[in-house]
Amino acid sequence: QASDLLRLDIIASEAEAALSPEEAWPAVEEALRAALKDFLAMRAAEGANLKADVLSKLETLEEYRNRIAEHAxxxxxxxxxxxxxxxxxxxxxxxxxxxxxxxxxxxxxxxxDISEEITRLSSHFDQFRTLCDSSAPAGRPLDFLCQEIFREFNTIGSKANDSTLSHLVVAAKTELEKIREQVQNIE
Structure with missing residues (x-):
């Protein structure tokens, strides 16, 4: 309500509050446009930072996948x-x-034998990058891919029967959880 705005000093004086809606609209519209522009710029910057962070962590996952493939x-x-x-x-x-x-x-x-899981991980990583580069909303598909990546690492861990592979899988799943937390903030 207008009285709430006056108490919050959003409207500077009662004289300004006495403006008709038609007289006040240009100033309100300008303020709304500026606020929306700032909001969209902030969102774009946050999205770019999230993308950089997630892709950096994805590179770490690829390093774990490569080390697993070399050791297997x-x-x-x-x-x-x-x-x-x-x-x-x-x-x-x-x-x-x-x-x-x-x-x-x-x-x-x-x-x-974990060759199938290694191949599927590569495919999931490629799909992940494609979604990150897309302009379409990607939050849910990325979250789904995180589940699939987790499933592949989990299967590798189950098949591993090797302490080195088990340690690499645990480290990869830890990094994947960080990605998943970020992905859940994406639209």
């Missing part, structure tokens, strides 16, 4: 070595060429 092939090799070592410690002489060892390592390698 060594996991079955280390299992084979650990198996042979345990068998030797138990005084069971088994050759590394023994078909049973080869079969066991092959089964393990198949169970811990």
């Amino acid at each position: 092939p060594s996991v079955p090799v280390r299992l084979r070595e650990a198996m042979l070592k345990r068998l030797a410690e138990a005084d069971l002489s088994v050759s590394a060429d023994d078909e049973r060892i080869i079969r066991e390592v092959a089964l393990f390698a198949d169970k811990c």
Whole structure:
């Protein structure tokens, strides 16, 4: 109400309050336009800062994905070595060429294969960048992609059976949570 505005000193004097709506409208319209322009500029600046922050964190996720992809092939090799070592410690002489060892390592390698998850992560990261560069509202699609990225890292962690991979997955999920918090502020 006008009386509330007067108490808040938004309207400088009662004389100005006595203006008719037609007389006051040009000044009000000018003030509204200026406020709207400032609001939109502030929103654009905040959006640009959010985008830069989220894309920076996405690069960190890509680094984790790359480190995971580099380390993953060594996991079955280390299992084979650990198996042979345990068998030797138990005084069971088994050759590394023994078909049973080869079969066991092959089964393990198949169970811990994360190549599909690595590929899907790459796709999700590309989609994420595309959405960030789009002028369309992207908040919900980005939030959905965060869920999908989380799911891929979670699957990698489940398949890992390796402490190095597990640590990388935990670090990636922590970084992803930071992205998700920011994404939830995006329209």
